[in-house]
Amino acid sequence: MSIATALSPAADLPRGRSDLVVVGAGIVGLAHAVEAVRRGLSVTVVERDRRPVGASVRNFGHCCITAQEGDLLGLAERSRTGWLDAAGRAGLWAPEAGALVVARSATELAVLEELRDERGADAVRLRTRDQVGDALGRAADARGDLVGGALLPADLRVNPREAAPRLAAWLAEQPGATVVWGTNVTGVGEGTVHTARGDVHGERVLLCVGHDLDRLHPAEAEAHGIERCRLSMARIEAPEAFRTDAAVLTATSMLRxxxxxxxxxAAALRAEVTAHSPELLDVVANVMFTRLPDGTVLVGDSHAYDATEIPFQDEAVSALLLREAARVLGVREVRVTERWQGVYASSPRGPLLVRDVAEGVRAISVTSGVGMTLSFGLAAATFDGDLKTTD
Known part of the structure; x- marks a missing residue:
């Protein structure tokens, strides 16, 4: 079945009762559906749009494993295993390319050295200036601002434009799995999902709708302080010598x-960046980039928070991010082929919302920018009974 066919809306809702109904065909919802199928359960996924168009396709495609801390690190490591399994099943592009963190000052390098001391030399592999310059494709005479860096080999890359559609297409081919597109959910109760096309029934229901939880359960979303984080992002033509599939992170990434x-x-690094590039902190920048399989490069991003995101992009912010990316790449300028506004759920109260909103109905939202990173770990924890509800 082609992806185009898989993403056409279902003519009829499934009859009978599934073991699981997932509301939302973003990466968190699809990860739970894939895990359900892997465990022999029947599953129905209901999605209001006719293809994935939200946070799951607007990001860097970076599974940021090593940079997590505490409980999130454990979830990220479980997610890595789930991603690799799903990639094998669905034919996803998912190279174990790692992440390259670029250091352009002694303070930046000190952060990486300290993380190496904490995690070990296998998890954080320090790199010389020339090794970083080679990875970035910089000419030998254009490496003057490089100090070194580190490779985080556990990190994964996926193509954000194809990962969710391919997972959905694979699901639609599995016995006992149904993906229903173009069907708006109007309410959820015990064992029943009410939609504009009729009711869908399941033994368990998972609401994996990200920031749109406020459309269905506003009290729970407000209690967790969910906002929408909008991001300025772009796709550029890769400089001729840039070849690495590793995600490339910078000092602003280390601050996030x-x-x-x-x-x-870390405190010294924040003071240093504040002194030389306060404009990056003003837009809450995370200057990073990732290469797609076609060779083009995703570049971003800035962060702005509100209950409802505005649709307008500030060209000055985009220009700032592109200039900084060009500096890291060691080129005078970059050529943009696309721009868009990313979006994800965010909360100052924590990176996860896990709440039981009715009998047999659980809402799961990643309320930080690590939904791709944690998705399959959350799914495994859900079915293993390890995922604790949040206050």
Missing amino acids: YDAFTATPS
Whole structure:
């Protein structure tokens, strides 16, 4: 079955009762559906749109394993196993390419050295200036601002534009699995999902709708402080010598991910970036980029938070991110082929919302920018009974 066929809306809702009904065909919902099928359960996925168009296709396709901390690190490591299994089943592009963290100052390198000391040399592999320059495709005479870096080999790459559609297409081919597109959910009760086309029944129901939880259960979304985080992102033509499939992270990335911010030098790094590039902190930048299989490169991103995202993009913010990416790549400028606004659920109260909203109905939202990273780990924890509800 082609992806185009798989993403056409179902003519009829499934008859009978599934073991599981998943509301939402984003990556978190699909991961739970794939895990259900893997465990021999029947599953129905209900999605309001006719193809994945939300957070799951607008991101970097970076499964950021090593930079997690605490309980999230355990979930991310479980998710890595799930991603690789799903990639084998559904034919996904998922190279074990790792992430390259670029250091352009002694302070940045100190953060990486401290993380290496904490996690070990296998998990955090320090790189020399020339090794980083080679990976970025910089000419030998254009490496003056590089100090070194680190490879995080556990990190995975996927193509965000194809991962969710291919998983959905694979699911639609499995016995006992149904994916219903173009069907808006209007309410959920014990064992029943009410839709604009009729009711869907299941022994268990999972609401995996991200920030749109406020459309179905506003009280729970408000209690967790869910907002929408909008991101400025672009796709560029790759510089001729840039070849690595590793995600490329920078100092601003180190200011966002918990494993880096837990190091002793993290405060000094924030002060350093504040001194030389306050404009990046003003837009809450995470300057990073990832290469797609066709060779083009995804570049971003900035972060802005509100209950309802505005549709307008500030060209000055986009230009700032592109200039900084060009500096890391060691080129004068980059050529943009696409721009878009990313979006994901965010909350100052924590990275996860897990709440039982009715008997047999659980809402699961990743309320930070690591939905791709945690998706399959959350699914495994859900079915193993290890996923605790959040306050």
